[in-house]
Amino acid sequence: MYKLTSIADKVYYVGVNDRQKALFENLWPLPYGVSYNSYLIVDEKTVLIDTVDVCYSDAFLRKIADALEGKSLDYLIVNHMEPDHAGSIRLLRQQYPDVQIIGNKTTFGMLEGYHGITTGLYEVKEGDTLSLGKRQLMFVMAPMVHWPEVMFTYETTDKILFSADAFGTFGALSGAVIDEDMNVDRFWDEMVRYYANIVGKYGNPVQRALKKLDTIEVNTICSTHGPVWRKYKDKAIEIYDKMSRYEGEDGVCIIYGSMYGNTEQMAEAIAASLAENGVKNIVMHNVSKSHASNVLMDVFKYKGLIVGSPTYSNALFPEVDSILSKIEIREVKKRCFGYFGNFTWSGAACKRLAAFGEKMNWEFIGATAEEKMSLKEDMYEQCITLGKAMANALNESKQSI
Numbered sequence: 001m002y003k004l005t006s007i008a009d010k011v012y013y014v015g016v017n018d019r020q021k022a023l024f025e026n027l028w029p030l031p032y033g034v035s036y037n038s039y040l041i042v043d044e045k046t047v048l049i050d051t052v053d054v055c056y057s058d059a060f061l062r063k064i065a066d067a068l069e070g071k072s073l074d075y076l077i078v079n080h081m082e083p084d085h086a087g088s089i090r091l092l093r094q095q096y097p098d099v100q101i102i103g104n105k106t107t108f109g110m111l112e113g114y115h116g117i118t119t120g121l122y123e124v125k126e127g128d129t130l131s132l133g134k135r136q137l138m139f140v141m142a143p144m145v146h147w148p149e150v151m152f153t154y155e156t157t158d159k160i161l162f163s164a165d166a167f168g169t170f171g172a173l174s175g176a177v178i179d180e181d182m183n184v185d186r187f188w189d190e191m192v193r194y195y196a197n198i199v200g201k202y203g204n205p206v207q208r209a210l211k212k213l214d215t216i217e218v219n220t221i222c223s224t225h226g227p228v229w230r231k232y233k234d235k236a237i238e239i240y241d242k243m244s245r246y247e248g249e250d251g252v253c254i255i256y257g258s259m260y261g262n263t264e265q266m267a268e269a270i271a272a273s274l275a276e277n278g279v280k281n282i283v284m285h286n287v288s289k290s291h292a293s294n295v296l297m298d299v300f301k302y303k304g305l306i307v308g309s310p311t312y313s314n315a316l317f318p319e320v321d322s323i324l325s326k327i328e329i330r331e332v333k334k335r336c337f338g339y340f341g342n343f344t345w346s347g348a349a350c351k352r353l354a355a356f357g358e359k360m361n362w363e364f365i366g367a368t369a370e371e372k373m374s375l376k377e378d379m380y381e382q383c384i385t386l387g388k389a390m391a392n393a394l395n396e397s398k399q400s401i
């Protein structure tokens with residue numbers, strides 16, 4: 001019944017789209033939905049690579065049965081045990097009791113923990129190969145991208161990399177599956193947002209995985225979320241490379257909290273000064289309104305970061321504190337950092353922001369502004385100086401590249 005997209009001869013896309021879930025991981029908004037990608041190779045042996053969220057197992061199992069055309073399923077490769085991909089394993093085993101499950105040692109501990117499955121396992125290690133008949137698979141371990149058991153599966157004939165969550169994006173697939181068959185424009189920001197929200201902490205493991213890929217020729221990347229990358233595979237790799245090295249683009253993300261508008265006025269003055277001094281990419285996030293998911297995306301995107309907060313109960317404004325903790329967890333590096341604040345009787349916000357920048361080992365741009373109550377002329381000028389200092393710091397960092 002299903003017209004399945006072929007990635008290569010008898011390599012089928014059998015994934016599903018989720019346009020129902022509001023929040024991925026019950027945390028991150030999904031305005032364009034998300035896809036759970038799974039792939040089936042039909043050769044002398046048949047092999048499925050990853051499954052889908054259990055909520056979509058019915059359509060998923062029907063697609064697999066269609067593609068198999070009465071053949072049995074010999075292998076399931078589990079590249080990643082996170083439940084959005086491993087959720088249908090138990091049901092798949094019920095449908096295909098003889099399927100051998102391929103994974104590494106760490107995979108199998110999780111397989112038992114989540115699904116109680118301890119039999120019919122086929123353990124693989126770095127560089128192991130598996131012949132399917134005409135096609136051959138090779139296994140590449142990619143631990144902590146972004147779970148410990150993660151591995152990639154490489155098909156050697158058509159040079160297809162099944163990359164688990166690496167190179168994945170938010171956003172459901174609207175009809176087409178392969179990048180060359182669709183307009184991919186809106187997926188790039190969704191890739192950065194996915195990376196910043198989900199993978200962000202694990203820059204070093206991503207770099208280690210990318211180094212391994214240097215030695216393998218890849219024509220097509222089949223991730224577990226978003227488009228299959230072929231035409232734009234180099235761009236997808238470049239984005240992952242840049243983000244995992246925490247290389248921000250030329251631009252500034254201003255994050256601020258404000259109850260009564262005084263801190264906000266300072267943010268506006270700083271932004272105007274940045275623009276006046278030639279900075280083209282400026283994004284402003286009022287933390288009480290912008291979702292942390294989008295704020296993190298822009299923190300990963302841009303080299304410049306300016307944070308402003310009122311003093312609140314002798315501490316930072318709670319929502320500013322909350323976003324800073326999310327940035328800290330992701331160990332964001334190499335930012336040009338500025339800060340500003342507002343208070344009424346005893347300022348604490350700027351001290352806290354300064355300490356945060358030091359803890360993160362960021363480059364302080366050398367100017368700050370802290371106002372007592374409403375914004376007055378001298379502190380307005382200080383905001384202008386702060387914007388200029390950031391513009392200069394960005395110019396210097398461009399020259400040092």
Ligand SMILES: Cc1cc2nc3c(=O)[nH]c(=O)nc-3n(C[C@H](O)[C@H](O)[C@H](O)COP(=O)(O)O)c2cc1C
Pocket residue numbers: 257258259260261262263264310311312313314315342343344345346347348372373374
């Ligand atoms: C609940 C609450 C707690 C506050 N705590 C402090 C404080 O500990 N120290 C201080 O100097 N000002 C404190 N303030 C005053 C604010 O920092 C001040 O009103 C500031 O101008 C608010 O900036 P905004 O206009 O951007 O919201 C507090 C205000 C509120 C509403």
